[in-house]
Amino acid sequence: MTFVIGDKCLGERYATCVEVCPVDCIHPGEYEDQVFMIIDPDECIDCAVCAPECPIDAILETEDDDPKWTEINAQLAEAFMQNEPVEARPANEPPRKPENQLR
Ligand code: SF4
Numbered sequence: 762m763t764f765v766i767g768d769k770c771l772g773e774r775y776a777t778c779v780e781v782c783p784v785d786c787i788h789p790g791e792y793e794d795q796v797f798m799i800i801d802p803d804e805c806i807d808c809a810v811c812a813p814e815c816p817i818d819a820i821l822e823t824e825d826d827d828p829k830w831t832e833i834n835a836q837l838a839e840a841f842m843q844n845e846p847v848e849a850r851p852a853n854e855p856p857r858k859p860e861n862q863l864r
Pocket residue numbers: 764781782783784785786787800804805806807808809810811812
């Protein structure tokens with residue numbers, strides 16, 4: 762089991778989770794021409810500290826919560842881990858997407 766970043770992150774990417782991850786396994790990139798981030802399933806130690814840091818609840822606790830985005834996280838991991846870190850957005854900044862479009 763591993764934590765997974767779901768599609769709520771797509772186009773948002775607060776990156777507030779990155780600062781708390783003890784093994785630096787959360788990596789930024791772009792997917793479908795939108796900013797995104799993934800959790801590398803090979804590195805994640807399931808410590809759970811990242812999930813409460815996400816202001817839009819985009820981090821899922823297990824693969825079972827969303828098998829499709831679990832697969833996407835795994836597929837993008839190798840490419841995203843090459844990317845430079847990004848600056849975090851303030852957690853109190855409103856989401857870019859209207860609430861009803863946060864999938
Ligand atoms: Fe990092 Fe822990 Fe979140 Fe895994 S569960 S991504 S190790 S903070």
